[in-house]
Amino acid sequence: MTENKAFCSRCGVEVEPHKATCPLCGTSIQQTEEEEPTSYVKKYPDEPAVKTEKTGRTAKQKRIFIWEVVSVTLLIPLLITLFVDLIVNKTVTWSLYPISSLILAWFLISTPLLFPNILPLLYIGETLPPAIFLLVIDKIEDGQINWFLDVGLPIEAVVAVIAAIVIIGSIKIKNKGMNIAAFILFGAGLICLGIDFIVLKHTRGTFGVSWSLYVLTSTAVIGGFLLYLHYRLMKNTKLQRKLQI
Template sequence: MPYCYKCGVKLEDGVKVCPLCGAIFPDDTLENYFSEKIKNKNDQNICVDTNNIKNHDKNNIEENIKNNSATYPYYSNLPGYKKHLVIFEILSVSLLIVVASLLVINLILDSTISWSKLPSITIFLCWLISTVVIFFLKKPALIGLFTTIAVSLYLVGLDSLDLQIDWSIRIALPIVIISSLVGFFLTTVTIKSKLKGLNIAAYFLLGACLICITIDITLSYNFIKIIQLSWSRYVCFAVIPVSIFFLYIHNRFSKKFPGTRVFRM
């Protein structure tokens, strides 16, 4: 069984970081060297002096410590799912502290819970979405679906604070649904694109145009009862030519950049 070269504690096989002092072990040869050296000691309180280690071993230790740039070695050695749990724990505790602070400030100032409800609900929504992203990072479709549902319910909840539901159904939900569909389409196109370049930027610009058109039509229909394009058409006039140019550049030069024959240089 190997021992730590700094504090002398017994270690399990394959351990690269001492759980007591945080020392980093560079090679298996060093572990065997330190184990044999410690076993020859008769005192139970064993402490290996690094000044007596061979220069070659000391150089290996210093080089390994320099190469290990991890600020928290325990976290860096954790498997993926445990890292997700650590991130979830840190996120939950930090947001809980923020919510508790808001509630306490609200109670101190107003002796009741009033304005702190809105930021608390918003923080809770962010926590839900972040949790889904942390645990289902490799399932973008599930993340998008959950985010759409969560945001829709959040907007309906905000609308119902005055005990009636009005703008959330007529204005907010259509915009959220169209934006989610555009986001799903852009994600799918980005993943399936074999060559990722200016074409991705063009797709996102066109998606932004579609969202602007949706917002413009929704607002005009609900306020003046007429479907028309006002400010969104200027956005389209500015963005669509740029998107077409990006697609042209990508399709023209993606495989091989033209040489002197194309430009006759």
């Protein structure tokens, strides 16, 4: 079986003999001989045209889209409560509570969606709005600051400080895995202890703790168990691969 040689007059390249046009420039290929083209095996099989899929959003576009949907979703109950309050009372009264809660939720959700890779901004975005929220709630009551400085701010400070310690500790520690979950539990237990202490001091004026001891005991036991799992049992088990850091 002899193969006819075919060339593109514009590109100067040899093309496959069955080609009617040059694959590079589209120029018609003139066959040199008037013979019938020799049989050939297609280099690749024919298959149905590839279905065109919808063009997807980029990750950033997805996050902004989610943020937009969440914002609009939160705006709906906000406007409903505001208008109901205005219609019934002719002024804004009780609706300030749900409105401020919805605004807080909006801030808490927006920060990770809009600034997912700026850690300091994330930290501020998740700790500052709750403090402002507590201040606003306190002021809504009678326009005065009553419990915010004694209760709200200290609780917020305890949460922020313990969260910072857990985050930094988790970053610094080697061999990450279930120990991180343990740190989070310990942190939660300590936060409860702090809340209990602050609330008792405010309500009864005494220094001490009550219910938080139960929480702390539970978190300490479960956290300790997780540490045990991490440092003793996880070696050479399937958990190791699932929780590798």
